Amino acid sequence: MTLAGQFLVLQVIVLLVVLACAALFSVRQSDAEFREQRGAPLRAAAQELANIDLVRTAMTSGSIYDSLESYVATTQARTSTTEVYISEPDGTVVVAVDDSVIGQKVPLGERGDRRLRTWTGDLAFGDREAIGAQVPIISEDSELVGVVTVAEAYPTLGDRARRWLPDLVTFLGIGLLLGVVGSWLLSRLIRRRTRGLEPAAIAALADQRDAMLHSIREGVLAVSAEGRVTVLSDSARELLALREDDFEGRRLVDLPLDVGVLEVLVGEDDVHDRVLMVDGRLIVLNRNRIHHEGRAVGTVTTLRDRTELLAMQSELSARESVTETLRAQTHEFNNQLHTISGLVQLEEYGEVSSFIGRLTRRRAEINESVTKRIDDPAVAALLIAKVSLGAERGVDVVLAEDASLPRLAPDLSADVGTVLGNLVDNAVDATVAAGGPRIDVRLRLEDSVVSVQVADTGPGVAEDAAEEIFRRGWSTKSSDASGRGVGLALVQVICERRGGAVSVHNDSGAVFTARLPLEPPEEQA
Template structure:
């Protein structure tokens, strides 16, 4: 149906330019024809007016215009005037406006009607006139008869007319010039089309328009069909691409494309990743109540020849929502902690059963009774203390499990008598368990293989928040590392584990900030009671936007607030 249309970019440009040239030529031809008509009228008016004046001054015309044989007598005169002037019609009329002589015999005896009556009053006139079906430009000059005395009197009117040339004849007369202009314009269009197509194909990587359209359709379909967020940022820090997934995950406005990343009201961690200030693979960032995994890569031009080959044109960041996975990991961490505690208790119970079995075999029943009373009273005392101070079952069970784990590791876990925690909501209880479990685990790792190792835990809840303080007797934190300990990937442990270290405290910080609280650490080596490190975490009862809390707040201010 459209097979005659060219498929290449150069061919399409050529057809377009030739169409424009043809349109211009048509308009130019119309203007040229109109100008030819105007020029013809100007030139012909002077010529026919001179012929009419010469005819009116002819003595024969003056003498014979009123005779009965005027038509025959004046016929040679009017025909001679027509031939000499090159006009179309020459005629003579008397004052009664009757044509008495004409080059066209059919006009003799007919009435001459002119658009302007001033011609009959002795004044020369020129204008357009329709005569015998032809459109003419005519000029009329009065014929005066010489009187013996007095002024000459007008006795008739000499009229000379010439027909307007047709528009086609005007165009035909300009054919050589039009053909030359058409050829010149076609050559210019062909050359311009070739150069323009070459320039555009260079900028479009050699792709034809159909290929560009297909590529654009595929790009749009791909970007808006995937669930993950995709954001493109140019070297100037402005967003160039944002698919539906990215708009939903980051709550971006509809007009985000073209705006700088720093002006979209995103969290600092997200802005650092998008702007390239934070590097890494599977970087976890927090946006409001979502945990997002971000990966950022640099986009470069295709590997073609030229100065722009391989040049960086921006970055592409992919975002995945891992809120559900993070919540599952937190619950799994709590479950794993309980499992480790049960395993530690298994070892402890095995040792106790061995002692009980040995005392029974030796017949030391009195010693056996005292041993059982001791371990029962100690276990009951620990459980009773935790249950009296901590009313939330999940948190209380976690403390009991951690107490058994600490005992297995020969670490004394002390619950501060100032602690009191009422029953918490399900979400808050889960977050408190996650924070408490991570802080206690870090404290147990810090005091491992230490003499007289102790870990002190204090939990205080009120209607607005929950405060958790975990202190240990370990070596403390490195100097000037108060902020770094909460960064993802930072760890003071030299061993490696699957997935990497430095995750627990980063997760603690995210949870605290998400609940409008904060978390901080200070060294207690200079205090009256020497302790290695004191971690303080505050969680709001209602989860909200991350507060503008600084994790590096001065330790003395936090200690005053805790007190």
């Protein structure tokens, strides 16, 4: 059955129930009105009959009952009643129009007649209900010698139905007509609001939506035009670091989110591939406004975790940096070989020997300056590569004299390499752009914490951007979801995962300091 049909059936049932209640109320009201209207005339007729001297004399003497039949018939005809009896004090009928009831007992009221008082109320004559009045017949000695009963039966249900049926049919017809019209209008309204879907289709869509939201890895956040959360998937709640479960229906601004995240979520413009830092994760966010028939109905935001992917990209970038360094060294070696070849052809053998000696000493000095301070081979190799790459771009990468780093665990060595590579690459870019001469690198192990400090001679970092560069992957280059502009954010992620931190200040350029504990927090606990 369609939704309109269900509403029609429901309204018809409601109308029938209302009509049944109205009929019951009408019956009770009709009985009350009948009782009120007929009680007084019946009581007056009974009093008039009981006060006739001949009636009182006959009941006192207990004879000449036949002479009272005319009075009883006259009273019954005049009042249009169904029952008029004269009975003895115990209710035994002695005078009545219908001889068949003489000798039978009339039901006496619960009060009055035995106390010489008039009584009016309901009486039962077999299976019939009647409104009756009973007046005592009192002798000259003030004794009860009989009772006059005048009663009229209530209208039958058939009589009432014949009286009410026209109105009942009219009201029912009007009600059904209004129900059909109302159901049709309501059905149109509901179909317009539900995009023409029936309840079964809506329920199926709701089930499919729940299943989809619980199965996809990307987070989904839907917000109504009033700014209230309508959909919050499990993945979105996890990515946004929301610990509670019941957020749907609440205002978006009331959610315990970082100020920077809220600014993006409540903005009015569409957002594409915005990189955010949330609880140590790099989140790529896309937010689109939803319109229906030209009216804004809310926004839908998708969230994707790119932390691991960006870590892999950073590692690949480090490998690419090493490859680029090897390429630069190959180019440099080719030039040097060409020089040696030319000197040999000129038979300048002494100059050849001197030239090779200078190259050997220079390479040995670079390797020795790094390896005598840095015992970890992976970090040392990376640093040597960065020194060569910086030299090719005209920047001196200088390791501090007090630098010292022992051999590290493989996971810590990889993290230190990632942090060092990103910081040095950013420093080289900033220094080259500003025309600076050098970059200072300092590595130390102090109090079970590896400290990585990289100071460039670039333009420095603006004070108002000191935190922004870590939180949103700030970069002087264009930022996108592929990894560009997230190097510093990745540095912060790695430091925070190990229970450390990264900071920046200016001192003739930008000075970045990253601290990485030897053991992650869970291992320390």
